Amino acid sequence: MTDYNAFFKETINQLKIEGNYRVFADLEKIAGNFPQALNYKENSVSEVTVWCSNDYLGMSQNKIVIESMIEAIKKVGAGSGGTRNISGTNHYHVLLERELCYLHQKESALLFNSGYLANQATLSTLGKKLPECVIFSDEKNHASMIQGIKNSGARKVIFKHNDLEDLEKKLKKNMNAKSKVIAFESVYSMDGDFSPISEICKLAKKYRALTFLDEVHAVGIYGKRGAGVAEMQNVMNEIDILQGTLAKAFGLIGGYVAGKKDLIDFIRSFSSGFIFTTSLPPCIAAGAYTSIRHLKFSDTERKNMLKNIQNLKLLLKKTNIPFIDNGSHIIPVIIGEPNLCKKTCQILLDDFKIYVQPINFPTVPKGSERLRITASPNHNDKMIKELVNALKIVFRNLKINKAA
Numbered sequence: 001m002t003d004y005n006a007f008f009k010e011t012i013n014q015l016k017i018e019g020n021y022r023v024f025a026d027l028e029k030i031a032g033n034f035p036q037a038l039n040y041k042e043n044s045v046s047e048v049t050v051w052c053s054n055d056y057l058g059m060s061q062n063k064i065v066i067e068s069m070i071e072a073i074k075k076v077g078a079g080s081g082g083t084r085n086i087s088g089t090n091h092y093h094v095l096l097e098r099e100l101c102y103l104h105q106k107e108s109a110l111l112f113n114s115g116y117l118a119n120q121a122t123l124s125t126l127g128k129k130l131p132e133c134v135i136f137s138d139e140k141n142h143a144s145m146i147q148g149i150k151n152s153g154a155r156k157v158i159f160k161h162n163d164l165e166d167l168e169k170k171l172k173k174n175m176n177a178k179s180k181v182i183a184f185e186s187v188y189s190m191d192g193d194f195s196p197i198s199e200i201c202k203l204a205k206k207y208r209a210l211t212f213l214d215e216v217h218a219v220g221i222y223g224k225r226g227a228g229v230a231e232m233q234n235v236m237n238e239i240d241i242l243q244g245t246l247a248k249a250f251g252l253i254g255g256y257v258a259g260k261k262d263l264i265d266f267i268r269s270f271s272s273g274f275i276f277t278t279s280l281p282p283c284i285a286a287g288a289y290t291s292i293r294h295l296k297f298s299d300t301e302r303k304n305m306l307k308n309i310q311n312l313k314l315l316l317k318k319t320n321i322p323f324i325d326n327g328s329h330i331i332p333v334i335i336g337e338p339n340l341c342k343k344t345c346q347i348l349l350d351d352f353k354i355y356v357q358p359i360n361f362p363t364v365p366k367g368s369e370r371l372r373i374t375a376s377p378n379h380n381d382k383m384i385k386e387l388v389n390a391l392k393i394v395f396r397n398l399k400i401n402k403a404a
């Protein structure tokens with residue numbers, strides 16, 4: 001190749017033609033006033049209401065979380081200064097890992113710099129190191145799990161989404177594999193549906209497989225102490241490796257895995273994505289610790305979020321705006337065409353000061369482009385009415401009427 005730039009330009013152009021080119025909204029959250037944010041454009045700035053944040057419980061704005069971070073930064077400074085092995089284990093990291101053990105009732109927990117990394121690094125280490133490992137992966141698993149499995153070099157067997165029969169058929173077929181891991185999520189992020197955790201764990205036991213459960217969209221929200229769907233369904237003990245994030249309902253950044261002592265020690269000792277990177281700033285660990293502990297005892301955020309979600313779903317139904325209702329906090333409104341999806345969001349932003357990011361391929365399959373709406377405890381009835389009214393007008397004007 002001689003003209004590399006022409007190649008890059010042409011490939012990007014193709015994305016634009018397909019409607020899959022990503023444009024980031026330039027936002028400045030207004031502290032203490034979530035879900036309001038300033039939206040910067042070339043020649044203007046306006047205040048918008050955010051309806052697509054994964055800061056599900058508004059914890060990024062929580063006063064005690066912020067105070068604990070400021071206190072930590074004053075006490076120990078900004079960055080951690082090293083990898084966990086070389087001077088980068090601050091006492092805040094240790095306290096946080098201990099708190100994660102209590103939360104998930106596991107012997108041990110390990111912090112990563114993101115949920116993506118926790119998935120990618122853990123699965124790649126297991127797949128690489130376990131003898132003759134086969135990884136069974138739900139077809140709707142997140143990109144971070146897919147990447148981890150790919151990097152591991154282990155054999156991957158994809159089972160149909162949430163399909164126990166298909167999973168069992170495939171486990172049976174690979175009965176003689178020396179080691180097996182079943183990787184799945186508790187709440188799938190784009191459709192908001194739950195997995196049959198207990199039944200998958202039973203199959204894992206029957207075929208002697210380890211279970212790896214991604215609870216990224218569930219921690220903080222489900223279960224009476226916010227430990228996730230496994231806590232809500234009383235099956236935490238059944239899970240071998242529980243993976244979560246500190247970046248969504250807990251309001252910060254970072255990811256983790258929790259499980260038996262030896263298993264976590266194994267990941268700690270062999271996972272490249274854990275070993276060879278600077279650890280999270282201690283103030284992040286301090287904030288996450290405060291956030292987790294707060295949500296362990298306070299139900300207010302969860303209750304208010306649920307109330308807003310119920311009200312929003314009711315109003316959407318009343319207004320005949322089709323959405324997928326899988327009983328979770330995630331509300332997907334299917335548009336089904338990438339350019340139309342983008343246009344819908346653009347009008348919502350420009351004319352109604354409502355920010356919902358269009359979700360297009362490859363995040364969701366082609367033909368299922370959507371708005372992925374999330375309501376936090378900080379939204380209110382007026383905002384809900386404004387959102388539904390705006391959707392009604394835009395759907396009518398753009399002639400969108402696709403049943404979900």
Ligand SMILES: Cc1ncc(COP(=O)(O)O)c(C=O)c1O
Nearest residue numbers: 114115116142189216245247255
């Ligand atoms: C199911 C799932 N797992 C993992 C991740 C990655 O988590 P993080 O954002 O903390 O990197 C995401 C991110 O959205 C996700 O949806």
